[in-house]
Amino acid sequence: MPLPVEFWPVEFWFEFASSYSYLSVMRVETEAAQRGVSVIWRPFLLGPAFKAHGWDTSPFRVYPLKAKYMWRDMERRSAALGIEFNRPPPDKMDTFPQFTVTAARIAIIGLDADWGKDFCRNVCRAEWVDSANIADKALLAKLAVQAGAPTNIMKLASHPDAKLKLRHQTERATKLKIFGAPSFTVGDELFWGDDRLEDALDWAAKS
Amino acid sequence: MPLPVEFWPVEFWFEFASSYSYLSVMRVETEAAQRGVSVIWRPFLLGPAFKAHGWDTSPFRVYPLKAKYMWRDMERRSAALGIEFNRPPPDKMDTFPQFTVTAARIAIIGLDADWGKDFCRNVCRAEWVDSANIADKALLAKLAVQAGAPTNIMKLASHPDAKLKLRHQTERATKLKIFGAPSFTVGDELFWGDDRLEDALDWAAKS
Numbered sequence: 001m002p003l004p005v006e007f008w009p010v011e012f013w014f015e016f017a018s019s020y021s022y023l024s025v026m027r028v029e030t031e032a033a034q035r036g037v038s039v040i041w042r043p044f045l046l047g048p049a050f051k052a053h054g055w056d057t058s059p060f061r062v063y064p065l066k067a068k069y070m071w072r073d074m075e076r077r078s079a080a081l082g083i084e085f086n087r088p089p090p091d092k093m094d095t096f097p098q099f100t101v102t103a104a105r106i107a108i109i110g111l112d113a114d115w116g117k118d119f120c121r122n123v124c125r126a127e128w129v130d131s132a133n134i135a136d137k138a139l140l141a142k143l144a145v146q147a148g149a150p151t152n153i154m155k156l157a158s159h160p161d162a163k164l165k166l167r168h169q170t171e172r173a174t175k176l177k178i179f180g181a182p183s184f185t186v187g188d189e190l191f192w193g194d195d196r197l198e199d200a201l202d203w204a205a206k207s
Numbered sequence: 208m209p210l211p212v213e214f215w216p217v218e219f220w221f222e223f224a225s226s227y228s229y230l231s232v233m234r235v236e237t238e239a240a241q242r243g244v245s246v247i248w249r250p251f252l253l254g255p256a257f258k259a260h261g262w263d264t265s266p267f268r269v270y271p272l273k274a275k276y277m278w279r280d281m282e283r284r285s286a287a288l289g290i291e292f293n294r295p296p297p298d299k300m301d302t303f304p305q306f307t308v309t310a311a312r313i314a315i316i317g318l319d320a321d322w323g324k325d326f327c328r329n330v331c332r333a334e335w336v337d338s339a340n341i342a343d344k345a346l347l348a349k350l351a352v353q354a355g356a357p358t359n360i361m362k363l364a365s366h367p368d369a370k371l372k373l374r375h376q377t378e379r380a381t382k383l384k385i386f387g388a389p390s391f392t393v394g395d396e397l398f399w400g401d402d403r404l405e406d407a408l409d410w411a412a413k414s
Contacts, residue, residue, distance in 0.1 A: 168379070
């Protein structure tokens with residue numbers, strides 16, 4: 001059954017482990033505002049989505065050449081977009097892709113309040129500018145509080161309810177046949193990749 | 208594990224079939240604004256929540272005296288609150304409690320856009336002022352479009368994704384041990400009933 005796209009909000013699906021998601025996190029609000037489109041942010045986990053689609057690992061692990069290309073492409077695109085980006089140094093490469101469950105849980109909590117988008121941008125900058133380990137809970141707590149989260153945020157993030165919300169979000173991503181990040185859904189229309197961000201927003205604006 | 212309430216948004220859980228939910232739908236935003244508190248609206252289905260708690264029907268069916276009392280209490284409280292309310296006439300009583308699945312699905316779609324709260328208020332007034340049958344899809348479509356929904360809203364509401372969202376929301380209500388409507392959650396604090404609306408908002412405001 002096709003899902004009509006008229007008046008449907010754009011949903012922005014991203015995964016902190018995904019380099020291209022970083023670009024979209026940093027620029028989606030500006031691009032959306034220019035078009036008068038509203039965007040709902042949906043952090044999710046790619047790992048379980050891959051599994052649900054029958055893949056047991058990231059395509060970047062299956063195709064090392066693609067990973068190599070991705071890093072170079074990221075350098076070029078970030079420069080072109082004016083977004084700061086530092087390729088992780090070789091001694092830190094073994095932490096990529098990063099473990100993002102906790103960051104995603106915090107993000108979901110923050111997106112139900114008013115500090116979620118700032119938190120996401122903080123996490124992305126830590127990861128993709130400073131090559132920091134965003135599985136580090138002390139770092140995550142600091143970035144969250146800087147964005148406006150309560151000081152007990154790590155307690156909130158480990159609550160079963162936060163886990164349930166992230167699980168639900170990932171389950172929806174899977175049902176929507178999302179197989180990569182970032183993705184944008186406008187009704188049944190799926191757009192994959194930061195390089196389709198404008199297309200997705202234009203689609204929503206013209207609907 | 209206790210969920211700390213500090214800075215947690217108030218979640219307002221309601222069911223269109225519930226008379227007391229009507230009162231909260233009509234007044235929650237005014238009361239929240241007075242306290243500087245933000246409220247996230249969460250329509251859900253009481254039936255599946257009851258089942259998950261091991262109950263096979265509404266307590267109002269188990270205790271007819273309570274149902275009788277409820278109608279009189281609704282007349283008094285609505286008058287005291289200045290909210291229009293008409294007890295359903297005897298010949299329409301067999302449609303109460305109403306079948307609310309479609310209304311709830313539309314509400315969830317609208318709450319992700321900007322017309323959800325108006326739609327909820329429209330549905331509630333149709334049900335509790337005009338004694339209309341809110342399972343009537345033509346009526347729901349009309350009320351939704353009046354609130355600002357696209358004209359193809361009924362197609363959106365029958366999409367598997369709309370069903371999934373309502374299922375997830377009801378599952379969360381169950382996990383949060385919600386057993387009646389309206390309910391308000393502020394972290395792990397559960398407040399049940401329109402007569403606890405102020406308490407819930409005060410709790411959030413002082414946290």
